[in-house]
Amino acid sequence: MEAQLITEKDLERNINSLQQEINAVSPDICVQFPIPDYINDVHSYRQFRTHSYFSSKRRKIFKKIEDRHGAYSLALYHKLALAGFIKDSMKRLKTEFLPEGIICELHAWFRRVIEDFTRQPDSYYEYSNSDFRHDLGVCCLKNLPIGGAWFVQVRPIGLQLFWTADILRLLRIMRFLIFKAKGFTPFCVIHTFKRYLPRFNCQRMNLAYRLIGELIKRNPKIKGIYRRSWFLDPKLEKISSSLNYLRELPRRGGAIFFEAGTTRFDIANALAFSPKRRKLYNKGKYLPVAYAYIWPRKEFLEWLSQSYAKQSG
16 A cells, blocks of 8 residues: 655644644643643553543543533644644654554554544544544554554453353353463454445455564564454355355454354444345344454464465466
8 A cells, every 4th residue: 555654744734733723722721631641641541442442531631621612622632632643653663563564554544634634523533433533543553554444453352252151152262262372362353444444345355464464473472363243243144245255264264253242333333334134134034143253373374375375376
């Protein structure tokens, strides 16, 4: 992916412009609630969640700003923080051991975030908006874009493993983690960015796996890949066959699959973009179920190597 690199001048120009704008409407915000404190606060959170996390203290600060100065000033405050995160991350990229492809994806994401400052409504920058929090996660390097519609977090799998009520299934998963994956943490946990759903296809998924492979090769502590979604449900083989590649590629490559605690969000997402799935659901012929897979490092890299060999051959 070709991306125009963000320069320090680009950032300083945007930071200065935002600072002038926020000073003109609410000059005391950044004095009372300094941006460096916001940045340090977010960096201090351990990476356990899908979205970037805000502490109750930080959420109270956002509420105070909105109550006293309005949504426009709060949006400016978040924009200034995003620009600050990008500036900090660009310095870290000089020392971070990341693949060139992921660095390219990061620069493309950074540039889009900056361009959004003049395109998105104030409501986009509400901390409850998952797209904003995903942007923030990328800007502070807790989320790493891998192309297409996806990013990864390098973190523990989390409590999803224990959502199953089947003790035998749980023991099977634990055995798999110990003897196949060689440990419980960290994993590359794949997430989908809804704004980039038009980039959701098999070809881009294969390219994304290549970037994950480069990341894993550079980080020997990473145990493999974890993914959880309604679209990994085996019932979709007949209902939505175009999604089969999302399950089949890791299955053929040695991943283990298991049910993973379906939520109302899984059901809503499964029905959102498919009249066929909605119709079957309303007739009681389809109930979305979330599945997850664990793809151990060794098996994944072997699959990736074979995939490269087939394409080059």
